[in-house]
Amino acid sequence: MVNVNKLRGKxxxxxxxxxxLAKKIGIDRSTFYRKLNSNGETFSIKEANxxxxxxxxxxxxxxxxxxxHSVA
Structure with a gap:
């Protein structure tokens, strides 16, 4: 899971x-927001890179x- 708060801070x-940022990585702003709102679970490895x-x-x-993510 992505640490959305730290990402927003950066x-x-x-x-x-x-x-x-969305424009620079080649995705639509609304798509980027949607990915953030789902705790970043849908960012691809390419997008993360x-x-x-x-x-x-x-x-x-x-x-x-x-x-x-924490491991129990």
């Missing part, structure tokens, strides 16, 4: 809007954002 840190590239995420940041 978008803001980069001075972007969600719409701008593009998000990492556009936002300049480190591997640690990407791991925290895209692999945020």
């Amino acid at each position: 978008i803001v840190e980069n001075g972007m809007s969600i719409g701008e 593009l998000i990492c590239d556009v936002l300049g995420l480190t591997s640690e940041e990407a791991t925290v954002i895209f692999f945020n």
Whole structure:
């Protein structure tokens, strides 16, 4: 499950809007919002990689954002 709050924070840190990020990774803004609202469960690996590239995420940041689930 994607840590949506951390992803939103990184978008803001980069001075972007969600719409701008969506455009840069090649998907419609409404599609991006829909994916965020489902806790990011529908982001493809390709989309996650593009998000990492556009936002300049480190591997640690990407791991925290895209692999945020606890193991019991």
